[in-house]
Amino acid sequence: MTDLTPFDRELIVRRLRPDDYDRLRAMQLKCFAHMKPWTREQFASHLEHFPEGQIGLEYGGVLVGSSSSLRLDFGMYDGLHTWAEITDKGLIRNHDPKGTTLYGMEVMVDPEYRGMKLARRLYEARKELVRNLNLMNIVIGGRIPGYDQHAAEMSAREYVDRVVHKTLVDPVLTTQLANGFVLKRLIQNYLPSDDESRGWATFLEWSNLDYQPDPNRRLVAARRVRICAVQYQMRRVADFEEFAKQCEYFVDVASDYKCDFILFPELFTMQLLSFIKAERPGLAVRRLAEYTPTYLELFSGLALRYDINIIGGSIFAVENEHLYNISYLFHRNGGIDKQYKLHITPNERHWWGVEPGNTLEVFETDKGKVSIQICYDIEFPELGRLAAEQGAEIIFVPFTTDERYGYLRVRYCAQARCIENHVYVALAGNVGNLPDVDNMDVHYAQSGLMTPCDIPFSRDAIAAECTPNIETVIVEDVDLELLSRHRQTGNVLNWKDRRTDLYEVRLRPSGEVAIVQNLAEPPASADPETSPDRPVTG
Numbered sequence: 429m430t431d432l433t434p435f436d437r438e439l440i441v442r443r444l445r446p447d448d449y450d451r452l453r454a455m456q457l458k459c460f461a462h463m464k465p466w467t468r469e470q471f472a473s474h475l476e477h478f479p480e481g482q483i484g485l486e487y488g489g490v491l492v493g494s495s496s497s498l499r500l501d502f503g504m505y506d507g508l509h510t511w512a513e514i515t516d517k518g519l520i521r522n523h524d525p526k527g528t529t530l531y532g533m534e535v536m537v538d539p540e541y542r543g544m545k546l547a548r549r550l551y552e553a554r555k556e557l558v559r560n561l562n563l564m565n566i567v568i569g570g571r572i573p574g575y576d577q578h579a580a581e582m583s584a585r586e587y588v589d590r591v592v593h594k595t596l597v598d599p600v601l602t603t604q605l606a607n608g609f610v611l612k613r614l615i616q617n618y619l620p621s622d623d624e625s626r627g628w629a630t631f632l633e634w635s636n637l638d639y640q641p642d643p644n645r646r647l648v649a650a651r652r653v654r655i656c657a658v659q660y661q662m663r664r665v666a667d668f669e670e671f672a673k674q675c676e677y678f679v680d681v682a683s684d685y686k687c688d689f690i691l692f693p694e695l696f697t698m699q700l701l702s703f704i705k706a707e708r709p710g711l712a713v714r715r716l717a718e719y720t721p722t723y724l725e726l727f728s729g730l731a732l733r734y735d736i737n738i739i740g741g742s743i744f745a746v747e748n749e750h751l752y753n754i755s756y757l758f759h760r761n762g763g764i765d766k767q768y769k770l771h772i773t774p775n776e777r778h779w780w781g782v783e784p785g786n787t788l789e790v791f792e793t794d795k796g797k798v799s800i801q802i803c804y805d806i807e808f809p810e811l812g813r814l815a816a817e818q819g820a821e822i823i824f825v826p827f828t829t830d831e832r833y834g835y836l837r838v839r840y841c842a843q844a845r846c847i848e849n850h851v852y853v854a855l856a857g858n859v860g861n862l863p864d865v866d867n868m869d870v871h872y873a874q875s876g877l878m879t880p881c882d883i884p885f886s887r888d889a890i891a892a893e894c895t896p897n898i899e900t901v902i903v904e905d906v907d908l909e910l911l912s913r914h915r916q917t918g919n920v921l922n923w924k925d926r927r928t929d930l931y932e933v934r935l936r937p938s939g940e941v942a943i944v945q946n947l948a949e950p951p952a953s954a955d956p957e958t959s960p961d962r963p964v965t966g
Contacts, residue, residue, distance in 0.1 A: 441553050444482040444494060446475060451491045452484075459536040462623055466496075470518040474498075477523040480561075481530070483553050485537075485546055493537040495550040497557075499527035502567060503650055511569060511619040511629070528564040528639075530554065551607040558636050566634040569615060573624035574598040584614055584628040601630055609634045651908040653795045653822065655852075656682035656690040659875040660741075661860035661899035662868070664702040668719060671699055672726050678901065683734035685903045688795045691856040692741035693873070694803045694826040695753070697723060701865045709779045709866045710751075717746045724756065724764065731758035737793055741826045741856070742769065742802050750783050755800045755826055757791055765791050767800040771808055779866060788935060790818040796908055803827035807841045809848060813933045816849035816923070821908050823853045831872050839874070843889060846880045848922050850915045852891070852906045853878045859897045872897060877904050882918050884910055 444452070449471050456465035466474075474482050478498050485493035498520040505514055515533050516522045532554065537546045558566055574596070575587045582590075590596040592611060605611070609632040618629035658678045665671045675692070682690040697716065704715050720743055727740045738758040745754045753769040753776065768785020776782040788811055790799050799815035799822075806812070806825045815823060825842055829835040835857065842853040857873025876893030879885040886892075892904040915923050 438488075439549070440486040441549065442484055442486060443479055444471075444475065444484045446472065448484060448491055448494075452494055455491070455494070455536060455538050458539055463621060466518065473519045473521065477520050480557065483550060483557070485549060487541060487544075487546075492541040493535075493546045493550055495535045495554055496533040497530050497554065497566075498523040498533065499561075499563070500524055500529045500531050500567075501527045502529035502531070502565075508615055509569075510615075510617060514569065530558050530561075530563050530566045532566060532568040547603050548607060551604075555608075555634065555636075558634075559638050562638075562640055563636060564639045564641075565636055566609075568604065568609060568630075568632045569618050570604050570609075570630040570632050571600045571619070571622055571625045572598050572628055572630060573600055573622075575626055575628060576624045579626050584616075584626065588614060588630060604630075604632055607634075650910070651796070652905050653689070653908060654685065654687045654903065654905050655822070655854050655877060656685065656687040656901055656903045657854050657856040657875045657877060657894075658682075658690065658692050659856065659873055659894045659898070659900050659902075660693050660696045660858050662696065662699055662858050662862045662871055663860055664862070664864075665699050667703055668700065668722060671697075675726065676730060679730045679734050679736065679738065681901060682903070683736050687736055687903060689737045689739065689793075689798075689822075689824070689854075691739045691824050691854050692826060693856045693858045693875075694742045694755070694828040695744075695868065696741045696826075696828070696858055697743040698862065698865055698868045701868075702862060710781045712866070713744045713780045714746060714751060717744045717751065719743075720745045727756065727758045728762065728764055731760050732762050735760050737795070739800060739824045739826060739856075744780070744782070751781055752785055753782050753802060754785075755802050755824075757793075757798075757800060759793060761794070765789065767791075767802065769802040769805060770811065771804045773804050788814055790815055790820045796821050798822045798824060800824045800826070803829075803838060806845060806853070807837055809841075809845065810933050812845035812849050812851070814935050816851055817933075821851055821911055822906070823851055825853055825855045826857075827855060827873070828858045828868070829872055830870050835872050835874065839876070839878075843878050843881070846878050846889060850880050850911050850918070850923050852911070859899060875902060877902065877906070879906070880911070880914055880918070882914060882920075884914060 449468060453465045474496055481497040483495040484491050501524050514531060535547060535550050554566055572588065575584055578587050587596065591598045591601050592605065612631045612633055615629045615631050617627050620627045679690060700716055700719055701712055704712060723743055727738050731738045737760050740756045740758055742753050742755040745752050755767045757765040767789050768787065770784050770788065772782050772784045790797050797819040799820040801811055801823055812823065823845060825838065827838045829838060839855065842855055845851060846853050854877050856875045858871040859873050861870055862868045874894055874896040877891040879889050879891050881889035891906060892902040894900050894902055
């Protein structure tokens with residue numbers, strides 16, 4: 429009888445074990461020569477948090493392939509995530525036993541054993557795991573290691589298209605497509621250390637057709653945006669560099685919290701007057717406007733460096749000899765937009781000679797459409813309605829008020845705009861004192877984030893708010909998909925129930941807007957020292 433023992437090399441699919449680490453590490457070094465292998469800590473964490481998701485292929489008693497994964501509630505993550513974010517830097521402490529998505533971290537086959545369709549067996553083992561656990565899908569951030577050889581002649585998009593259409597072969601993507609995965613999009617900077625893929629990855633999905641949803645669980649789409657509002661303390665500064673240092677501190681804080689937007693208050697730039705030679709108010713603010721280019725350079729650089737969209741409060745700017753109060757939006761990609769203040773308070777005209785702008789803007793950002801309405805502007809409901817008609821979902825309101833009455837006008841009108849238009853409104857105001865600056869000597873603020881007033885939103889329609897009159901920030905997430913649903917399913921449907929058969933709100937062409945010429949200085953009969961008007965800007 430022939431002894432079959434020398435030929436008996438059984439292929440076994442099994443869970444990985446702690447004693448597999450050395451062999452696993454050696455295999456990673458062979459498969460991914462330019463990338464760091466799992467550490468013992470990472471591997472132990474995989475086995476601790478999700479042992480059934482760590483799959484090994486054993487052939488002839490030797491580990492020849494492996495697959496690592498975790499479970500997630502994928503709705504909690506941005507579609508443009510990075511490897512470090514989605515895997516907790518390879519430790520998978522974010523593994524969710526109730527998650528409905530299996531996220532694939534890694535599949536590898538020892539190069540000496542390729543050609544035996546072992547990768548297919550690993551993918552089939554993953555799919556079987558998904559069916560057994562009744563998960564909805566498998567999601568992968570896939571490498572494209574073949575791209576490095578073609579990067580000089582084509583973009584990552586072109587390379588992937590050619591692989592999909594089989595005019596090029598990629599050692600990873602071709603295998604994944606052959607195993608039933610569908611390409612959804614490309615992710616840039618997914619794994620920056622992956623030089624072969626130039627940091628790019630494919631976003632791929634395999635759907636479990638046998639998935640049975642939990643009848644007691646409803647999956648709801650979400651578009652989360654994280655907002656930081658700065659309640660900024662006015663204080664003397666020695667020079668522009670000291671002002672810039674304070675601003676960068678708050679941008680750094682917001683960036684650390686991974687905020688999408690940071691909002692500064694209206695005219696917080698008036699701090700700069702504490703080192704500009706004291707003059708009559710109208711002339712002083714025109715001196716301040718000379719710093720506008722430096723201010724633009726500062727915040728444009730901060731937006732790029734800290735990867736955050738900045739609503740830079742507001743600053744005075746002189747254009748064609750006219751003085752305007754302008755809020756600038758500094759996009760995280762380096763672009764800059766601006767919104768003129770459209771309604772000028774009596775004191776802005778009286779003290780500084782500010783003139784109104786004539787155009788209401790709605791800005792397209794990487795997180796949707798937004799509007800900026802500077803302080804007094806939020807007190808005019810027409811602007812909120814027009815912005816919402818143009819698609820704005822968040823209204824940013826930089827404001828400055830000197831006492832509680834002025835603040836409450838801004839706040840109550842902001843809350844009204846939320847109810848009328850199904851939008852979020854973020855408020856940021858100044859606190860503290862500038863004793864030597866006319867019309868900016870005292871401040872009152874309670875910055876916050878307002879929502880529509882209905883059951884799905886926060887109690888009292890306030891997502892977050894600061895303690896009044898102290899320097900601090902708030903950081904809060906809002907869900908733009910919730911706004912869309914609320915417009916259709918809210919207890920009251922203010923937007924849908926407008927009587928457009930009876931009335932309408934229209935924005936006139938700018939050529940029809942009357943421009944009121946204002947003096948840069950108060951008239952001779954109005955003495956700033958004795959004027960009974962209280963210094964209120966909004």
